[in-house]
Amino acid sequence: MKWYADRPGRLTRQLIADLLAVAWVAIWIWVATTAHDWVLELRAPGDGLVNAGGDIRDVFTNAASKARDVPLVGDDLSGALGNGTKAGETLIGVGNTQIGVVQDTAFWLATALVVVPVLFLLITWLPVRLRYALKAANTAKLRDKPDLLALRALTSLTPKQLAKFDGDPAVAWRTGDLDVIEELAKRQLAALGVRA
Template identity: 35%
Template sequence: MWYAQQPGRRARQIIGDGAALLWIALWAGAAVTAHRLIGLPGRTAPHDRAELPLLGPRMTGTLHDAGGRLADAAPSGTAPVQALAVLAATALFVVPVGLLLALWLPRRIRWTRQAAAARELAATEDGRELLALRALVRPLDELARFTDAGPGRLAEGWREADPAVLAALADVELRHLGLSKS
């Protein structure tokens, strides 16, 4: 299960995943362009002065000039310049994409695992009871939004294993994860 059943939450997840892919693609393009600009200093053919995505001609000129200065300072030959171009392009890609993956990917994986576990628990009676218990430990105002019964009644129904209360509480937990449309 990769996406929630609730339309709003599913839309946010899809938009977030799309934004992450776009971010990766943009930095990949920027890294390739930077590699070309740094790796080809001294050549001023129009096709060599490609613009960096979203940054425009000023940044392109700056990177090209920086590549030229680095090439002039480097030992003779193209091997050091090419190595520098690869290193710079790799850093330009790895740093922003690494930060994104460090922040976004663990949350996405955690939600996927929680959703799979909750689905598995919801399939059994004991599992639904455990989901109901999880719902009971949520803040009282959150429980009040999802159920008509008061918190005392919910706790009492859970202790007495009232099937209706257990089902309502389990549904609260499933809704919290975005796995129930109701």
């Protein structure tokens, strides 16, 4: 395959288009990572719940273990304080759930912000580049077959381009006019940016 044209004008346009495609991907990666970081800031309340739940659990666990030493009511008091430990664990669970939701949202948002624009680019830009690469490579293989290139030029050049020839280029091609055939072949190669 021939990815780039030989002629400077078309080569410049192709390079600019490719650089714009790379910039497009880079911009969307930057947008995605920025959005990911912003969404992750929303996990702060979940972190707070986990920390508060851990503190509550630790306080009630220590109080319950010390309450066992109280004569007569120690076991009952320890059991009642144990419920506070469960409340702390519940807060930790709720905080972890919120953190998980925020992290999942950040991940999927960032993924969507990269995948959708890149898919759009692949659907629009890549087929054009592949089509050119295949067409230019196949046309370059015909450099030593000017008759075929001339025939292709007769079918692909615009009427305005064909009108610039002296006389009818189709008749000249049919009669084997080498000058016209060579000029048509050159124009066909030039149309794809391929050197003659």
